[in-house]
Amino acid sequence: MSKILSVKKISKTFRTKNKDFHAVTNVNFDIHAGEILALLGPNGAGKTTIVSMIGGYLLPTSGEVLVNGKNRYQNKKKPKIGIVLGGDLGFYGRASAFDNLLFFSDLSRVPHRQQMDEVNRVLGLVELSNVAHKKVQFFSKGMKQRLHIARSLLGNPPLLLLDEPTSGLDVEIANEIHDTVQKLAKKGVAILLTSHTMSEIEALADRVLLIGAGKIFSSGTVEEIVAQSNVHHIDRPATLEESYLAIAPQLRRS
Structure with missing residues (x-):
């Protein structure tokens, strides 16, 4: 699969009178055609800032965002990106x-x-x-x-940014959106997903990036993230939600 999005050492620092706030620091990741990548982390971890820099709403303090090999900020004709914020x-x-x-x-x-x-x-x-x-x-x-x-x-567009795509929707409607997203991925669209719904990430994500304090804490498939948490049950596998809750305190400190 071809590489659609390449994020290279992007950082974002907000400057205030008292001190600088480092919202995102040296974040790197790629998304390939047909792949769904989920960003997961607590509020304030930097997920929205990362998506905003990829979408073009914020300029990175440093680093590059490449879409199909073209720099998101240095090309006069900006590479196309689909952005879904949702709502009524x-x-x-x-x-x-x-x-x-x-x-x-x-x-x-x-x-x-x-x-x-x-x-x-x-x-x-x-x-x-x-x-x-x-x-x-x-x-x-x-x-x-x-x-x-x-x-x-x-x-x-080759890349789709989905920010909380099923927020406020009931289960049946959310499942319809999931079906739509999966069909788009099968057609080769690269998708970056942010969600606080663990079952949604379990259903959709090929890979997960755990974000804490503006940095990537770890990455992997849902199964690999669950394994990293060291949460175990005798009679069943741990869920992503249980694993995330075990890891979350480390994300807030990272």
Whole structure:
């Protein structure tokens, strides 16, 4: 699989009058095509700062972010990245899903001649083709979240950033989002996931990065992270949640 995202020694320092705050320090990782990588750590660990630097909302103090080998900050034509923040906002409720995406395809610099085909393509990817001409104000939360994912896929970006993609959704709808994310990965999209839902990470992540105090504490598959925690049961394997709770105090100190 080809390397889609390469994060090289990125750091972010926020300067204040009293002292500097090192939010992220020398973080390195890669994501390959079709891979789902999850960032896991306590609040304040630096996950949002890392995602913001990759997404282009924050400039790193130092280091590089490469997408398909191109520097995210030094190229005039920035590499495309799909970003899903979710929630009920972000769309025109009185307009249809199709018309909303047609508007955003223009903002995503999709060539005008290709826009209608592109909107139909992304609606199909998230299985919303049958409600393409329904007003978004009548969409359920799950449908709106899938529409957010469709919007992020306009222009066919190789990398997708998912920030708490099922926050506030019930189990059934969350499972629908999981199915959508897995289908995208199978199509070769590289995905960076942040979530506080351990079952979500267990279901989706190929690899997990444990983040503490702005640094990578450890990395591995879910099974490897569980093994690192040294949590054992006689009658069953430890869960990721049990393992994370055992490791969390070290993350806060790291």
